[in-house]
Amino acid sequence: MTACLPTTERLEQDLRAAGHAVTPPLLTAAECAGLRALFDQPDLFRKTVDMGRHAYGSGLYRYFDYPLPEPVARLRSALYAELAPVAGRMAADLRRPRAYPPDLEGYLAECHAAGQRRATPLMLSYGPGDYNRLHQDLYGAEHFPLQAVIGLNKPGGDYEGGEFLLMENRPRQQSIGTAVAIPQGAAVIFPVAERPAPGARGYVKAAMRHGVSRVRSGNRLTLGLIFHDATK
Ligand SMILES: O=C(O)CCC(=O)C(=O)O
Numbered sequence: 001m002t003a004c005l006p007t008t009e010r011l012e013q014d015l016r017a018a019g020h021a022v023t024p025p026l027l028t029a030a031e032c033a034g035l036r037a038l039f040d041q042p043d044l045f046r047k048t049v050d051m052g053r054h055a056y057g058s059g060l061y062r063y064f065d066y067p068l069p070e071p072v073a074r075l076r077s078a079l080y081a082e083l084a085p086v087a088g089r090m091a092a093d094l095r096r097p098r099a100y101p102p103d104l105e106g107y108l109a110e111c112h113a114a115g116q117r118r119a120t121p122l123m124l125s126y127g128p129g130d131y132n133r134l135h136q137d138l139y140g141a142e143h144f145p146l147q148a149v150i151g152l153n154k155p156g157g158d159y160e161g162g163e164f165l166l167m168e169n170r171p172r173q174q175s176i177g178t179a180v181a182i183p184q185g186a187a188v189i190f191p192v193a194e195r196p197a198p199g200a201r202g203y204v205k206a207a208m209r210h211g212v213s214r215v216r217s218g219n220r221l222t223l224g225l226i227f228h229d230a231t232k
């Protein structure tokens, strides 16, 4: 893994200013190919969802089962450690102070105590015409406020379209949309459900949803890293 996480300060600045941050590539093209190959190993997954059958969109996604494959576990732990202090400051800005444990193990112990024990990291696969409707990844009462999606293909090379979408709703305002072509091997970091958006008098609570625009051609695979575990 090309270990070049951006500094926490840079990540936090981007999250605060734009509502999301894009990291430098965390994986080489060869590491992305290795991860893409996991999608075809059914034994690694606890559940496969056909998005079309649930009106979630079009395409397939699969939740990993514990124990997670080594690179997935490593990325999830490394990103969690980077994001935990940022999540704590976001919670304070939303006037719901909370200290998140400094490492993922400690946070998962809190999820387990809340009855959330199932793995949530997932892989998503989109072909021509596929898309993912705007949604939030909440899997129980307990949720870590930030999540990550890593692009495993090259936008504009392996596929066209398929932008990562973020929709933000501030109180009494029309929605703001952002589209991101995720560079191969890079992660987009974004709020799971809400964020403190700068307002005239301090912060306001903005509701956030994310999805993926239609893939016009080619194939797009992503690795989704959600830090809380799920009830089911
Ligand atoms: O494929 C994407 O870019 C979005 C994936 C997603 O919704 C998620 O990981 O939660």
Ligand SMILES: [Fe+2]
Residues within 6 Å of the ligand: 135, 136, 137, 210, 224
């Ligand atoms: Fe999602």
